[in-house]
């Protein structure tokens with residue numbers, strides 16, 4: 001970055017911090033993102049802000065969209081790889097917005113930062129079925145809707161009823177039918193941020209729900225490296241073959257670069273052995289993509305979101 005631009009950026013950042021102080025928001029400067037992401041890699045973000053409620057969230061988004069500073073929203077960080085050079089600009093974290101309410105008619109209202117596992121636990125207590133598929137998915141409502149997270153034959157799109165979005169200073173509510181969902185992707189309006197969502201669940205037998213969840217979790221613990229830092233499936237499953245099977249056939253199980261390796265338990269998971277760097281993970285991703293294309297003619301598309309900018 002040239003000197004002039006750097007000064008302007010610094011001044012803008014100062015103004016943002018002053019305004020955050022005025023609003024009473026909680027923020028941290030120079031935050032190491034390896035403490036945030038489930039993969040435990042990533043450099044420093046210039047600023048991270050933790051809105052504590054809907055009003056603060058909207059105020060922060062309005063503020064950031066009115067100044068020339070790059071920003072992004074993160075939930076649990078369980079599907080995100082942050083570059084070693086960190087994040088230039090602001091991360092808005094929804095981690096402090098975890099409110100969940102179960103209404104009498106089986107509707108669950110959840111804030112963007114509500115953890116999917118907590119919704120599942122509350123629905124079990126209320127004897128509501130439909131959210132079992134999410135057992136073991138460690139994300140939030142915002143990340144889950146954005147990714148159309150899914151497992152065990154279910155996806156967010158099957159249970160979501162409405163999504164509240166912040167969009168360029170306005171609040172927009174979309175019903176499920178107004179959102180196009182596909183495999184690990186939802187077509188939300190460009191630049192929109194999920195602030196809240198409702199889910200519709202059905203009355204079910206509590207013991208049966210618990211049994212299903214237990215089975216899903218047991219299967220996960222046998223087939224995924226759940227005790228090691230990872231970010232879930234690295235690649236989407238291509239049409240031709242599940243990504244894990246392909247990577248296994250290509251000999252990637254246990255293949256290591258630096259502190260990162262393809263898990264021996266499930267080849268579509270990269271685990272952080274110790275002090276892995278984002279560059280190790282990116283190198284693994286690159287080589288796997290190259291080999292899949294060269295040897296099998298298959299294009300592997302990353303499921304994880306790679307974020308951050310080279311600081312100049």
Ligand SMILES: Cc1cc2nc3c(=O)[nH]c(=O)nc-3n(C[C@H](O)[C@H](O)[C@H](O)COP(=O)(O)OP(=O)(O)OC[C@H]3O[C@@H](n4cnc5c(N)ncnc54)[C@H](O)[C@@H]3O)c2cc1C
Nearest residue numbers: 075076077078079080139140142143144149150151194232
């Ligand atoms: C051990 C493990 C197992 C996993 N298993 C599964 C699985 O079975 N199925 C599955 O689908 N995924 C799985 N994942 C991946 C991950 O948990 C999901 O993709 C989850 O939905 C991500 O949620 P998050 O809040 O952590 O998202 P983050 O990683 O914080 O963000 C992911 C993306 O969503 C965007 N985002 C986050 N919040 C918002 C918001 N409020 N508004 C707009 N955009 C937002 C971010 O900008 C980013 O682009 C797994 C991950 C791990 C670590």
